[in-house]
Amino acid sequence: MVSKAAFVLLGVMIIVCSSYSNAKNIEHLNMMDANAVITKNEKFCEICQDFTTKVISFFEKDGTAINQTLYHVCSHLKSLEQKCLSVVDHFISILFAEIAKLQPEKICKKVNLCENKGLAHVIKYDDPCTICHNVVSEVLSKLDDPDAQLEIIQKLLKGCGQIGNFSLQCKRLVLEYGPIIIVNAEKFFEDKDVCTAIHACKAHQIAAIEQQFLPDLVAAAAV
Numbered sequence: 001m002v003s004k005a006a007f008v009l010l011g012v013m014i015i016v017c018s019s020y021s022n023a024k025n026i027e028h029l030n031m032m033d034a035n036a037v038i039t040k041n042e043k044f045c046e047i048c049q050d051f052t053t054k055v056i057s058f059f060e061k062d063g064t065a066i067n068q069t070l071y072h073v074c075s076h077l078k079s080l081e082q083k084c085l086s087v088v089d090h091f092i093s094i095l096f097a098e099i100a101k102l103q104p105e106k107i108c109k110k111v112n113l114c115e116n117k118g119l120a121h122v123i124k125y126d127d128p129c130t131i132c133h134n135v136v137s138e139v140l141s142k143l144d145d146p147d148a149q150l151e152i153i154q155k156l157l158k159g160c161g162q163i164g165n166f167s168l169q170c171k172r173l174v175l176e177y178g179p180i181i182i183v184n185a186e187k188f189f190e191d192k193d194v195c196t197a198i199h200a201c202k203a204h205q206i207a208a209i210e211q212q213f214l215p216d217l218v219a220a221a222a223v
Helices: 004-018 023-027 034-061 063-074 078-101 104-110 128-144 146-160 164-191 203-222
Strands: none
Touching (some): 034 104, 063 164, 078 164, 146 164
16 A cells, blocks of 8 residues: 555645536536547546646655654654654655655556546536545545554565664664654645645635535544
């Protein structure tokens, strides 16, 4: 299972691609002739791949900010700070190695944006900003899946075997502090306003969107 960045990229890719078409027209794709549908979907595929590449580049360039966020966690571990930094560096290398493996063409096919069929099931709103926050929220919610977190821990433990004499200590640190590092890495991406960064939202829309979804988020947290 790919890392959190991969989940986010999948979600953002859907968002950006969706903003290039009017939702009402998409809802009527099944009424158009087959050639028109194929032509429209080919355009979606082309746009999808182009913006997926840009989104991947966006996250890769933001590596320094992620490092600083996780380094801050290590600063509270006192005598273990340096070892924690080593684990964080290893985690970051795994994270961006996963991002580097992503191929826009395969991603777009996986979410059915490069297939010859209608896209009405993907688009639910005609406002790109609303779509963005909806999809990102849905994607981020999957990060609470214990299986996804276990997959990351397993990758970190496997990587510890390549560190040499520090291998055993590395594994202990991963088991003890890995969950903390993962949570903080997730928090970084949650706090990062991806929708504004990719221009799916304008600044004045953010407060309105947050107000719209806040009651649902509070209700979900109370369950």
